[in-house]
Amino acid sequence: MWRNKRISNWLTLCLAMLIVxxxxxxxxxxxxxxxxxxxxxxxxxxxxxxxxxxxxxxxxxxxxxxxxxxxxxxxxxxxxxxxxxxxxxxxxxxxxxxxxxxxxxxxxxxxxxxxxxxxxxxxxxxxxxxxxxxxxxxxxxxxxxxxGQEIVDNRFYDEFTNELANLDFIDRETLGLSADGRPVYMLKTTTPAERYIVLIGRQHPPEISGALAMTHFVERILRDEPLANAFRAQYGLLITPNMNPDGVEHGFWRHNMGGIDLNRDWGPFTQPETRLMRDQLNRFLEPGMPRLSLFLDFHSTNRDVFYTPTREVTQHLPEFTDRWLSQVQARMQQIYADYEVEAVPGYNAESAVAKNWISQVFGVPAITVEIGDETPRAMIHSLAVIAAEEMMTLLLSLEN
Ligand SMILES: [Zn+2]
CATH class of the missing domain: 2.60.40.3120 (Immunoglobulin-like)
Known part of the structure; x- marks a missing residue:
C-alpha cells in the first residue's frame, strides 16, 4: 500500500517535471x-x-x-x-x-x-x-x-488544526495544495480585527523542537482566559503550522518536493507552498484590509536563538523586538536562573528568507524563532508559553 503511494508520488513528480x-x-x-x-x-x-x-x-x-x-x-x-x-x-x-x-x-x-x-x-x-x-x-x-527527534507528522497537524477549529472563534482553511497535492492548513480567527499576527512553522521538516515550541505558543494564545481573550479581541491570527507537508511525509532533510529550501524562496516564490503564504500576506497590502503587526517563523538549530530584524528596517513597532525579548529573558530567569535570550539582528535584502521578505514588504517585526535541537522539552514549553504571554501583553500595550 505505502509503496503504491510512493510510486504514485513519483508519477505525480514526473508529470510535474513534464509540465513545468x-x-x-x-x-x-x-x-x-x-x-x-x-x-x-x-x-x-x-x-x-x-x-x-x-x-x-x-x-x-x-x-x-x-x-x-x-x-x-x-x-x-x-x-x-x-x-x-x-x-x-x-x-x-x-x-x-x-x-x-x-x-x-x-x-x-x-x-x-x-x-x-x-x-x-x-x-x-x-x-x-x-x-x-x-x-x-x-x-x-x-x-x-x-x-532524530520526536515524530510530528502530517496526521498530527491534521488533528491539531482540526481540534483547534472546534473553538468558536477559529476556522481551519486549506490554503491550497503542496507540490505533491497535500493540504497546507491555516488556522484563522473569525472575529473581525484591525490587526493581525502571522505564525508559520515547519518550512524545514526535521526541525521538531521549533514545531513543539510553535504548538505550545499557539495553544497559549488560543486559551480561554483574560489575557488571551483580550488579545484576540484586538488581534486576528493566521497560523500555518506546517508549511512543508511533503517534506514532512517523506522525511526530507530540509527541502520541499521541488528540491527547494522553502526558506530561501521568499522573493523568487517558485514553490507552491511559499506562494500560498505570500498570497495570504499580500492581502494585508490591499486598501481597507487589516494591517499586519508581527510575523514569527519557527525553526530549530543547535541552540535557542532569535533572528530579529534590524531596527532600521522595522518601521512599524521598532521597539517591539527588544522589549519583548528582554521581558522573555526576565521571566525565563525566574525558572532557569542562567537562561539568556540570544538575539541576532540582521537584514539582508538579497537573502530570500521569510523574515527578510516580510521586513522588506511590511516593515513589521519579522522574527525567526530558532529552538535548540536538544533544548529540554520542559524548557521549550516554558519558553513558548512565556514568549506568547509577553507578546500579547506588549502588543496590547504598544498598539492600543
Ligand atoms: Zn530551519
Whole structure:
C-alpha cells in the first residue's frame, strides 16, 4: 500500500517535471523505496516521516544503515526515522552513516511513537568524526521507534488544526495544495480585527523542537482566559503550522518536493507552498484590509536563538523586538536562573528568507524563532508559553 503511494508520488513528480520546466521542478529528488526485512529482524520504513537510504545486515545482530538527503546541495540536517522489530527480544547494534553530512540529531526512542526519550548515553557512540553513530537498541516483537527527534507528522497537524477549529472563534482553511497535492492548513480567527499576527512553522521538516515550541505558543494564545481573550479581541491570527507537508511525509532533510529550501524562496516564490503564504500576506497590502503587526517563523538549530530584524528596517513597532525579548529573558530567569535570550539582528535584502521578505514588504517585526535541537522539552514549553504571554501583553500595550 505505502509503496503504491510512493510510486504514485513519483508519477505525480514526473508529470510535474513534464509540465513545468523550471529548474526547481526538475530537481532530482531522492526517494528510496527500501526493503529492510532480514527475517528475524525487520527495519520498518512504512510510516509517515520515515527515512533511511540504505540498510544491510553485517552480522547476526549488527546492521548498517545510512541517511542521505533528498537532493544536494543542502544544509546539514540529517533526518532519520525507522522502526525496529525482532522476533525474539535481543540487543541489536545499528551503525548509522551520514555519507554527506555529520551527526546532528541525538537519537530518540519510543515504544509507541508518541512518548519519546533520548537514547541512553551508554547506548550511543560517535565514530569517525561524527560521520557515523553506533547505537545499541533493545528490539523485540513490539515496535521500537528510533528517530532524530520526536515524530510530528502530517496526521498530527491534521488533528491539531482540526481540534483547534472546534473553538468558536477559529476556522481551519486549506490554503491550497503542496507540490505533491497535500493540504497546507491555516488556522484563522473569525472575529473581525484591525490587526493581525502571522505564525508559520515547519518550512524545514526535521526541525521538531521549533514545531513543539510553535504548538505550545499557539495553544497559549488560543486559551480561554483574560489575557488571551483580550488579545484576540484586538488581534486576528493566521497560523500555518506546517508549511512543508511533503517534506514532512517523506522525511526530507530540509527541502520541499521541488528540491527547494522553502526558506530561501521568499522573493523568487517558485514553490507552491511559499506562494500560498505570500498570497495570504499580500492581502494585508490591499486598501481597507487589516494591517499586519508581527510575523514569527519557527525553526530549530543547535541552540535557542532569535533572528530579529534590524531596527532600521522595522518601521512599524521598532521597539517591539527588544522589549519583548528582554521581558522573555526576565521571566525565563525566574525558572532557569542562567537562561539568556540570544538575539541576532540582521537584514539582508538579497537573502530570500521569510523574515527578510516580510521586513522588506511590511516593515513589521519579522522574527525567526530558532529552538535548540536538544533544548529540554520542559524548557521549550516554558519558553513558548512565556514568549506568547509577553507578546500579547506588549502588543496590547504598544498598539492600543
Ligand atoms: Zn530551519
Amino acid at each position: 520546466s523550471s529548474p526547481a521542478a526538475s530537481a532530482q529528488i531522492d526517494q528510496p523505496v527500501l526493503s529492510c526485512d532480514f527475517g528475524d529482524v525487520v527495519i520498518d520504513l512504512s510510516f509517515s516521516s520515515a527515512r533511511l537510504n540504505s540498510c544491510k545486515q553485517t552480522e547476526d545482530t549488527v546492521f548498517s544503515v545510512s541517511t542521505a538527503p533528498e537532493n544536494v546541495p543542502i544544509n546539514p540536517s540529517p533526518w532519520y526515522a525507522f522502526k525496529l522489530y525482532a522476533e525474539t527480544p535481543q540487543d541489536i547494534t545499528v551503525y548509522l552513516h551520514y555519507p554527506v553530512s555529520r551527526h546532528r540529531y541525538l537519537p530518540k526512542i519510543s515504544s509507541d511513537g508518541v512518548n519519546w526519550q533520548p537514547i541512553a548515553e551508554q547506548d550511543l557512540q560517535l565514530l569517525f568524526d561524527g560521520k557515523t553513530i553506533k547505537m545499541r537498541l533493545q528490539a523485540g516483537p513490539e515496535a521500537l521507534w528510533v528517530a
